[in-house]
Amino acid sequence: MDKFKCIYIGGGNIKELANKFKALADENRLKILKMLYSGEMCVCDITENLGLSQPTVSHHMKILEDAGFVICKKNGKWSHYILNQQVLDQLHDLVKDQIYVVGEYKKSSC
Numbered sequence: 001m002d003k004f005k006c007i008y009i010g011g012g013n014i015k016e017l018a019n020k021f022k023a024l025a026d027e028n029r030l031k032i033l034k035m036l037y038s039g040e041m042c043v044c045d046i047t048e049n050l051g052l053s054q055p056t057v058s059h060h061m062k063i064l065e066d067a068g069f070v071i072c073k074k075n076g077k078w079s080h081y082i083l084n085q086q087v088l089d090q091l092h093d094l095v096k097d098q099i100y101v102v103g104e105y106k107k108s109s110c
Contacts, residue, residue, distance in 0.1 A: 023067035036083045
């Protein structure tokens with residue numbers, strides 16, 4: 001029989017963790033975050049790179065902003081976005097602190 005590790009998810013910040021993962025659970029939002037790793041971008045550039053409509057990109061940006069992953073800087077009528085590295089680091093720490101091994105259990109081969 002193979003062994004597998006039991007994973008425990010603590011209760012402290014589960015709702016916060018779930019909301020962050022919901023924001024990340026979209027291919028286009030992950031692409032946006034990847035783009036923003038290169039630096040600040042105008043929403044028009046994000047729109048062009050994704051090949052999506054401006055309202056669709058704005059919807060994705062609102063979700064990412066509400067989750068804290070990006071920061072919007074207004075410059076006249078233009079919106080520029082940057083990654084919020086602090087929140088990304090906090091998510092890493094939250095996952096690390098909330099999910100950990102508590103034991104090993106036998107697993108049948110079925």
